[in-house]
Amino acid sequence: MIKHADTSSQNLFKKIKNKEIVLAGNKKLKIYGMFHCASGKRMKKENRVFFSNEQEALENGYRPCGHCMRSKYNNWKKSIPH
Numbered sequence: 001m002i003k004h005a006d007t008s009s010q011n012l013f014k015k016i017k018n019k020e021i022v023l024a025g026n027k028k029l030k031i032y033g034m035f036h037c038a039s040g041k042r043m044k045k046e047n048r049v050f051f052s053n054e055q056e057a058l059e060n061g062y063r064p065c066g067h068c069m070r071s072k073y074n075n076w077k078k079s080i081p082h
Helices: 009-017 054-059 070-079
Strands: 023-026 031-033 048-051
Touching: 023 054, 048 054
Parallel strands: none
Antiparallel strands: 023 031, 023 048
16 A cells, blocks of 8 residues: 555656556545545545555455446445344
């Protein structure tokens, strides 16, 4: 997991271009999603984190975004005991 506030924009763009980073997340809400997600684009830089894959996000306790990853979010929601 890479915190946006701890790295340069140039370094982030390089990692995204090289597919070293494929998902973004909100560290306060513990949600991860796609780069194109409108919800993710609105978050503050200090709350943004990046993941190299979905497994890394899940291992860090993040859940899928309900907007850009609807089916994965629904599967995650069904797996939570009520």
